[in-house]
Amino acid sequence: MADESKNVLLYIVRHGETAWSLSGQHTGRNDLPLTMHGEEQASCLKNRLAGIDFSHVFTSPFKRAERTCQLAGFGSAAAPDPELCEWNYGDYEGLKSSEIRATRAGWTAFRDGSPGGETIAEIGARVDRVLSRIRRLEGNVLVFAHGHFLRICAARWLELPPEDGRHFVLGTTAVSILGYDPSSLTPAVVLWNDLHHLKT
Secondary structure (H helix, E strand, C coil): CCCCCCCEEEEEEECCCCCHHHHHCCCHHHCCCCCCHHHHHHHHHCCCCCCEEEEEECCCCCHHHHHHHHCCCCCCEEEEEEHHHHCCCCCCCEEEEEHHHCCCCCCHHHCCCCCCCCHHHHHHHHHHHHHHHHHHHCEEEEEEEEEHHHHHHHHHHHCCCCHHHHHHHHCCCCCCEEEEECCCEEEEEEEECCCCCCCC
Protein backbone atom coordinates (compact mmCIF):
# COMPACT_ATOMS: atom_id res chain seq x y z
CA MET A 1 0.00 0.00 0.00
CA ALA A 2 1.48 3.33 -1.07
CA ASP A 3 0.39 5.18 2.05
CA GLU A 4 2.11 2.84 4.53
CA SER A 5 5.00 4.35 6.45
CA LYS A 6 6.47 0.91 7.36
CA ASN A 7 7.76 2.69 10.47
CA VAL A 8 4.76 2.06 12.68
CA LEU A 9 4.29 -0.57 15.37
CA LEU A 10 0.66 -1.01 16.38
CA TYR A 11 0.13 -2.08 20.00
CA ILE A 12 -3.42 -3.33 20.51
CA VAL A 13 -4.91 -3.95 23.96
CA ARG A 14 -8.22 -5.62 24.69
CA HIS A 15 -10.17 -4.11 27.59
CA GLY A 16 -10.34 -5.76 31.01
CA GLU A 17 -12.93 -8.22 32.20
CA THR A 18 -16.62 -7.30 32.30
CA ALA A 19 -19.52 -9.34 33.66
CA TRP A 20 -20.42 -10.38 30.11
CA SER A 21 -16.89 -11.22 28.96
CA LEU A 22 -16.71 -13.47 32.01
CA SER A 23 -20.04 -15.16 31.23
CA GLY A 24 -19.40 -15.42 27.49
CA GLN A 25 -22.22 -13.13 26.43
CA HIS A 26 -21.76 -11.14 23.23
CA THR A 27 -21.07 -7.53 24.21
CA GLY A 28 -21.27 -5.10 21.36
CA ARG A 29 -22.94 -1.78 22.06
CA ASN A 30 -23.90 -2.31 25.72
CA ASP A 31 -21.62 0.05 27.63
CA LEU A 32 -20.67 -2.26 30.50
CA PRO A 33 -18.13 -1.29 33.18
CA LEU A 34 -15.16 -3.39 34.18
CA THR A 35 -15.57 -5.85 37.01
CA MET A 36 -13.33 -5.42 40.05
CA HIS A 37 -11.11 -8.12 38.60
CA GLY A 38 -11.14 -6.28 35.28
CA GLU A 39 -9.87 -3.15 37.01
CA GLU A 40 -7.08 -5.16 38.62
CA GLN A 41 -6.17 -6.59 35.22
CA ALA A 42 -6.09 -3.14 33.65
CA SER A 43 -3.89 -1.77 36.45
CA CYS A 44 -1.31 -4.46 35.61
CA LEU A 45 -0.93 -2.90 32.16
CA LYS A 46 0.77 0.14 33.65
CA ASN A 47 4.03 -1.71 34.30
CA ARG A 48 3.72 -3.72 31.09
CA LEU A 49 3.55 -0.61 28.91
CA ALA A 50 5.80 1.63 31.01
CA GLY A 51 8.81 3.07 29.23
CA ILE A 52 7.40 2.67 25.72
CA ASP A 53 7.18 5.96 23.85
CA PHE A 54 3.84 6.12 22.02
CA SER A 55 3.39 8.69 19.29
CA HIS A 56 -0.41 8.26 19.35
CA VAL A 57 -2.93 6.64 21.72
CA PHE A 58 -6.51 5.86 20.72
CA THR A 59 -9.37 4.27 22.60
CA SER A 60 -12.87 3.06 21.95
CA PRO A 61 -15.30 5.45 23.67
CA PHE A 62 -17.00 2.61 25.59
CA LYS A 63 -16.45 2.58 29.36
CA ARG A 64 -14.67 -0.77 29.43
CA ALA A 65 -12.01 0.39 26.99
CA GLU A 66 -11.68 3.94 28.32
CA ARG A 67 -11.31 2.69 31.90
CA THR A 68 -8.70 0.14 30.83
CA CYS A 69 -6.81 2.93 29.07
CA GLN A 70 -7.04 5.15 32.15
CA LEU A 71 -5.83 2.45 34.56
CA ALA A 72 -2.97 1.62 32.20
CA GLY A 73 -1.82 5.22 32.59
CA PHE A 74 -2.82 6.68 29.22
CA GLY A 75 -6.13 8.39 29.99
CA SER A 76 -4.88 11.91 29.43
CA ALA A 77 -3.03 11.00 26.22
CA ALA A 78 -5.78 9.04 24.51
CA ALA A 79 -8.08 10.26 21.76
CA PRO A 80 -11.47 8.50 21.64
CA ASP A 81 -12.37 7.06 18.26
CA PRO A 82 -15.95 5.84 17.67
CA GLU A 83 -14.77 3.54 14.90
CA LEU A 84 -12.96 1.45 17.54
CA CYS A 85 -16.29 0.32 19.02
CA GLU A 86 -16.98 -3.39 19.19
CA TRP A 87 -18.94 -5.28 16.55
CA ASN A 88 -22.63 -4.43 16.63
CA TYR A 89 -24.25 -7.79 17.42
CA GLY A 90 -27.80 -6.58 16.82
CA ASP A 91 -30.36 -9.19 17.88
CA TYR A 92 -27.63 -11.37 19.38
CA GLU A 93 -26.44 -8.75 21.87
CA GLY A 94 -26.19 -10.30 25.33
CA LEU A 95 -26.55 -13.88 24.09
CA LYS A 96 -24.00 -16.67 24.47
CA SER A 97 -22.89 -18.58 21.39
CA SER A 98 -24.53 -21.72 22.77
CA GLU A 99 -27.86 -19.88 23.07
CA ILE A 100 -27.64 -18.66 19.48
CA ARG A 101 -26.78 -22.13 18.18
CA ALA A 102 -29.79 -23.58 19.96
CA THR A 103 -31.95 -21.87 17.33
CA ARG A 104 -29.37 -21.47 14.54
CA ALA A 105 -27.28 -24.63 14.29
CA GLY A 106 -23.62 -24.16 13.41
CA TRP A 107 -23.69 -20.37 13.79
CA THR A 108 -20.41 -18.50 14.15
CA ALA A 109 -20.05 -14.74 14.43
CA PHE A 110 -17.15 -14.53 11.99
CA ARG A 111 -19.02 -16.34 9.24
CA ASP A 112 -22.67 -15.50 9.83
CA GLY A 113 -22.82 -12.12 11.56
CA SER A 114 -25.90 -11.05 13.48
CA PRO A 115 -29.39 -10.04 12.33
CA GLY A 116 -30.01 -6.37 13.03
CA GLY A 117 -26.28 -5.75 13.52
CA GLU A 118 -23.15 -5.36 11.41
CA THR A 119 -22.25 -7.87 8.75
CA ILE A 120 -18.70 -9.20 8.62
CA ALA A 121 -18.17 -7.04 5.53
CA GLU A 122 -19.34 -3.92 7.37
CA ILE A 123 -17.07 -4.38 10.40
CA GLY A 124 -14.25 -5.36 8.05
CA ALA A 125 -14.67 -2.06 6.22
CA ARG A 126 -14.67 -0.18 9.52
CA VAL A 127 -11.47 -1.91 10.61
CA ASP A 128 -9.90 -1.06 7.24
CA ARG A 129 -10.66 2.62 7.76
CA VAL A 130 -8.97 2.55 11.16
CA LEU A 131 -5.92 0.71 9.86
CA SER A 132 -5.61 3.00 6.86
CA ARG A 133 -5.25 5.96 9.22
CA ILE A 134 -2.81 4.14 11.50
CA ARG A 135 -0.62 2.93 8.61
CA ARG A 136 0.09 6.58 7.73
CA LEU A 137 1.55 7.24 11.19
CA GLU A 138 5.05 6.60 12.49
CA GLY A 139 6.35 5.31 15.79
CA ASN A 140 4.54 3.22 18.36
CA VAL A 141 0.74 3.54 18.24
CA LEU A 142 -1.40 2.24 21.11
CA VAL A 143 -5.06 1.23 20.73
CA PHE A 144 -7.49 0.12 23.45
CA ALA A 145 -10.51 -1.66 22.03
CA HIS A 146 -12.51 -4.91 22.00
CA GLY A 147 -11.99 -8.61 21.39
CA HIS A 148 -13.69 -9.31 18.08
CA PHE A 149 -12.79 -5.90 16.66
CA LEU A 150 -9.10 -6.44 17.44
CA ARG A 151 -9.12 -9.99 16.09
CA ILE A 152 -10.40 -8.62 12.80
CA CYS A 153 -7.69 -5.93 12.98
CA ALA A 154 -5.08 -8.69 13.06
CA ALA A 155 -6.61 -10.42 10.05
CA ARG A 156 -6.85 -7.24 8.01
CA TRP A 157 -3.35 -6.09 9.01
CA LEU A 158 -2.11 -9.35 7.46
CA GLU A 159 -4.31 -8.69 4.41
CA LEU A 160 -6.51 -11.69 5.24
CA PRO A 161 -10.32 -11.60 4.96
CA PRO A 162 -12.06 -10.27 8.09
CA GLU A 163 -13.60 -13.67 8.86
CA ASP A 164 -10.08 -14.98 9.50
CA GLY A 165 -10.19 -13.06 12.77
CA ARG A 166 -11.63 -16.33 14.10
CA HIS A 167 -8.07 -17.73 14.21
CA PHE A 168 -6.78 -15.12 16.69
CA VAL A 169 -7.76 -15.85 20.30
CA LEU A 170 -7.50 -12.79 22.55
CA GLY A 171 -7.82 -12.63 26.33
CA THR A 172 -8.93 -9.66 28.40
CA THR A 173 -6.13 -7.05 28.75
CA ALA A 174 -4.00 -9.03 26.30
CA VAL A 175 -1.24 -7.01 24.64
CA SER A 176 -0.46 -7.70 20.97
CA ILE A 177 1.79 -5.96 18.46
CA LEU A 178 1.28 -5.68 14.70
CA GLY A 179 4.13 -4.49 12.53
CA TYR A 180 6.31 -5.54 9.61
CA ASP A 181 8.80 -8.28 8.94
CA PRO A 182 12.18 -6.48 8.95
CA SER A 183 13.60 -8.31 5.94
CA SER A 184 10.61 -8.23 3.57
CA LEU A 185 8.59 -5.34 5.08
CA THR A 186 5.45 -7.45 4.76
CA PRO A 187 2.76 -6.98 7.45
CA ALA A 188 3.41 -9.32 10.36
CA VAL A 189 2.30 -10.25 13.86
CA VAL A 190 5.15 -9.29 16.18
CA LEU A 191 3.45 -10.42 19.41
CA TRP A 192 0.05 -11.95 20.12
CA ASN A 193 -2.15 -12.40 23.21
CA ASP A 194 0.56 -11.56 25.74
CA LEU A 195 -0.87 -11.93 29.25
CA HIS A 196 2.37 -12.18 31.22
CA HIS A 197 1.68 -8.90 33.00
CA LEU A 198 -1.31 -10.35 34.85
CA LYS A 199 -0.87 -11.33 38.46
CA THR A 200 -1.20 -15.04 39.14
